[in-house]
Amino acid sequence: MEEPFENSFKLKEFFEENRKKFEKILLSEAVNVKDKIDVILTIGNIDLVNNANKLVIYIIDGNEKELQLFAKQEGIAWATHSIDLSFKLEWIQSIRRTLWMIIEQYNELVSKQITSDFFHLEKEINTQVDTFLNTFFISYSTYKDSLIMAHRELVENLSVPIIPINTSVSILPLIGSVDNFRTSILEEKILTEIGISRIQTLIMDLSGIADMETQVIDHLLKIIDGTSLMGCTTVITGLRPEVVRKMIHLGHSFDSSTKTLGTLQQALKEYLIV
Known part of the structure; x- marks a missing residue:
């Protein structure tokens, strides 16, 4: 993957300082998911808000290896507990939109320094979000298939009683x-x-x-x-x-x-x- 975009360190600092603002905007964007956050935490011990912060840090740092590993872990967790995939899709797209709002605010603060590097930045951010989504869904599908097969084998074995x-x-x-x-x-x-x-x-x-x-x-x-x-x-x-x-x-x-x-x-x- 390409090197992190210019000023990524400063953007990361800005994000850390405005973490609460990010979370507030994110919850307002994820209309259908916000009421399910506690349920998902209870069902699968999945902390959506904390995981959103973690994902954004990986994206800003350009840490593709950790991002993909995180996506695989998330895919397995969601498959294990059979959590509705529509919530995950809405949540990640809301993270994407919210992150761009934070970047816009940062850009205004630093006198629009990002403008000249916008296309590079857009490619980096959106590619990493898409990478997370693709890796997540592949992991979810693969693990879900293995669970279904294991369950079917168990049922079939039980249905062959000698x-x-x-x-x-x-x-x-x-x-x-x-x-x-x-x-x-x-x-x-x-x-x-x-x-x-x-x-x-x-x-x-x-x-x-x-x-x-x-x-x-x-x-x-x-x-x-x-x-x-x-x-x-x-x-x-x-x-x-x-x-x-x-x-x-x-x-x-x-x-x-x-x-x-x-x-x-x-x-x-x-x-x-x-």
């Missing part, structure tokens, strides 16, 4: 929709659990699945083949007519080692007999 009913038999009841992502979770968890728990018979109850896409059926059949390779017999219960019809039309069927029963109760009656 329940042991004795030392060699376990039940896997599937409920709700099954997509490609969930079948990947199924594959990993089933094969891992068979290896750890030495499951000899896995009762997979599909009565809670109304329908499955073609790719999901293909993947499920491969998972069942995988259980067979590990010495585990799979028992399928509760297949819905819609799923069966789709398998027939696709020409799919279970291999000879896979047993099918109409209901989970039938399987329990058979495999709970010691």
